[in-house]
Amino acid sequence: MKQPFVTLNEVNEITKTYPTPFHLYDEKGIRENARRVYEAFSWNPGFREYFAVKATPNPFLMQILKEEGCGFDCSSMTELQLSEAIGAAGDQIMFSSNDTPPEEYRKAGQLDAIINLDDITHIDIVERELGQLPKTMSCRFNPGGFYKLSNGIMDNPGDSKYGMTEEQVFDAFRIMKEKGVEHFGIHAFLVSNTVGNDYYPTLAATLFELAVRLKEETGAHISFINLSGGVGIPYRPEETGADIGKIGAGVHKVYDHILVPHGMGDVKIFTEMGRYMMGPYGCLVTKAINEKHIYKEYIGVDACAANLMRPAMYGAYHHVTVLGKEDALCDQVYDVVGSLCENNDKFAIDRKLPKIDLGDYLVIHDTGAHGFSMGYNYNGRLWSAELLKKEDGSVQLIRRAQEPKDYFATFDCFEVYEKLK
Ligand SMILES: *Cc1c(COP(=O)(O)O)cnc(C)c1O
Numbered sequence: 412m413k414q415p416f417v418t419l420n421e422v423n424e425i426t427k428t429y430p431t432p433f434h435l436y437d438e439k440g441i442r443e444n445a446r447r448v449y450e451a452f453s454w455n456p457g458f459r460e461y462f463a464v465k466a467t468p469n470p471f472l473m474q475i476l477k478e479e480g481c482g483f484d485c486s487s488m489t490e491l492q493l494s495e496a497i498g499a500a501g502d503q504i505m506f507s508s509n510d511t512p513p514e515e516y517r518k519a520g521q522l523d524a525i526i527n528l529d530d531i532t533h534i535d536i537v538e539r540e541l542g543q544l545p546k547t548m549s550c551r552f553n554p555g556g557f558y559k560l561s562n563g564i565m566d567n568p569g570d571s572k573y574g575m576t577e578e579q580v581f582d583a584f585r586i587m588k589e590k591g592v593e594h595f596g597i598h599a600f601l602v603s604n605t606v607g608n609d610y611y612p613t614l615a616a617t618l619f620e621l622a623v624r625l626k627e628e629t630g631a632h633i634s635f636i637n638l639s640g641g642v643g644i645p646y647r648p649e650e651t652g653a654d655i656g657k658i659g660a661g662v663h664k665v666y667d668h669i670l671v672p673h674g675m676g677d678v679k680i681f682t683e684m685g686r687y688m689m690g691p692y693g694c695l696v697t698k699a700i701n702e703k704h705i706y707k708e709y710i711g712v713d714a715c716a717a718n719l720m721r722p723a724m725y726g727a728y729h730h731v732t733v734l735g736k737e738d739a740l741c742d743q744v745y746d747v748v749g750s751l752c753e754n755n756d757k758f759a760i761d762r763k764l765p766k767i768d769l770g771d772y773l774v775i776h777d778t779g780a781h782g783f784s785m786g787y788n789y790n791g792r793l794w795s796a797e798l799l800k801k802e803d804g805s806v807q808l809i810r811r812a813q814e815p816k817d818y819f820a821t822f823d824c825f826e827v828y829e830k831l832k
Pocket of ligand 1: 463465466484507600603604639640641642683684685686687780
C-alpha cells in the first residue's frame with residue numbers, strides 16, 4: 412500500500428494558512444534518499460549526483476540537495492541562474508543542454524560550469540562565446556538504433572534528437588584535444604523512467620567500452636562518465652522500486668571489469684537523476700469541490716492539469732489517497748478531474764477509491780519531479796504554491812501561489828495592464 416507522507420490532521424492544519432491546491436515536499440525523505448544514493452556509489456571517490464533541475468526547479472529544494480553533496484544539471488538560462496542563486500558554481504554545475512542558444516553557453520562559461528556538448532557543431536560556438544574552450548569538456552553520445560535491457564525494456568535512440576554519433580564523439584575529442592582541452596567526459600541518456608536495477612549497469616558497460624576506445628585511439632584523458640537520468644520510481648502501488656544499492660553495485664562490477672584493467676580506475680561516475688531524487692518526496696494536495704453523475708461518476712477537484720500535466724500528457728498513473736480514508740474500502744469507481752476545458756484533464760480514470768465527500772482532501776502521489784515544473788497557465792489557471800514539510804514537522808512556504816497579477820504581468824507594457832494588475 413502506498414502511504415502519503417502527510418496526514419489529514421496535518422493537512423487540516425496547513426490549509427488554515429495555505430489553501431489547496433499545493434505541492435508539498437518531504438525534506439526527510441529527500442535527504443534520506445540522497446544519502447542512500449551517495450552510499451550506493453561510495454566505492455567511487457569522485458562520484459557526484461547532478462540533480463536535474465528541470466524536474467523540480469525550486470531553490471529551497473535545490474539547497475537541501477546541495478547540502479547533501481549534489482551538484483546541478485542545467486539545460487537553460489533560468490536553470491543556470493537558479494543554480495547560481497544558491498551558490499553553485501564550477502564543477503557543481505553540469506550544463507547538459509540541447510539546441511542551445513549561444514548566450515547560454517556564455518552564462519555557463521561565466522559560472523565555470525562543465526559543458527556537456529550535445530552536438531559537434533557546438534565546439535566552434537563554445538570557443539567563440541567563451542574565447543577559448545574550457546580545460547574540461549564532455550560529449551553526449553547517441554548510439555542510434557534500439558537500446559535493449561535484459562528485461563526487454565527498450566528505447567529508440569536512433570529516433571531521438573540528442574547527442575552525437577560514435578564517429579562524431581571520436582572527431583569531437585580529437586578536435587577539442589587539439590584546441591587544448593585536457594579532461595573529457597562522456598554522457599548518455601538512453602531510456603527514461605526505467606524499472607528494475609539493470610539500466611545504469613548496462614549503460615555503464617556501453618559507455619565504459621566507448622571510453623576505453625576513446626582513450627586508446629585519441630589519447631584523451633577520460634575524467635568522468637555521466638550516466639545521466641532515467642532511474643524510475645514505482646508510481647503504481649504494485650510496483651517495486653529500484654534498489655539504488657544494487658544499481659551502484661552493478662555499476663561497480665562493470666567498472667572493475669572494463670575500466671580498471673585499462674588503467675582507468677580514476678574515472679569519476681556522475682549521475683543526473685531528477686525523478687529518482689525527488690519524485691516520491693512530493694505530492695499534490697487537492698480538495699474535492701464538485702461531484703457529477705452522468706454516464707460516469709466524476710469527482711472534480713481544485714487542482715487541474717495545469718498543476719500536474721503527466722496524466723494528461725502521457726496517460727501517466729499517479730496514485731490517489733483520500734486523506735482520512737486510508738483504510739476505507741475502495742468500493743467506488745471515479746474519474747477524478749480538473750477544471751480545464753480539455754477532456755484529458757483527468758488525474759485518474761475508472762479509479763477504485765473510497766466514497767469521496769465534498770471537502771475531502773486527496774493526495775496525488777509522486778509529483779515531486781516533473782510535476783509542478785511542467786505547469787502551465789492554460790484556461791488562465793494559475794500555478795499552485797509549493798510547501799516544504801521540514802524534518803521537524805513544520806511547514807514552510809517555498810513558492811507562493813501565482814496570483815492574477817503574475818499572470819497579467821507580461822502585459823505591463825500595455826495600457827490595459829493598469830486595469831488588470
Ligand atoms: C531530464 C533529464 C535528466 C533527468 O531525468 P530523470 O528521468 O528525471 O532522471 C537528466 N539529464 C538530462 C540531460 C535530462 O534531460
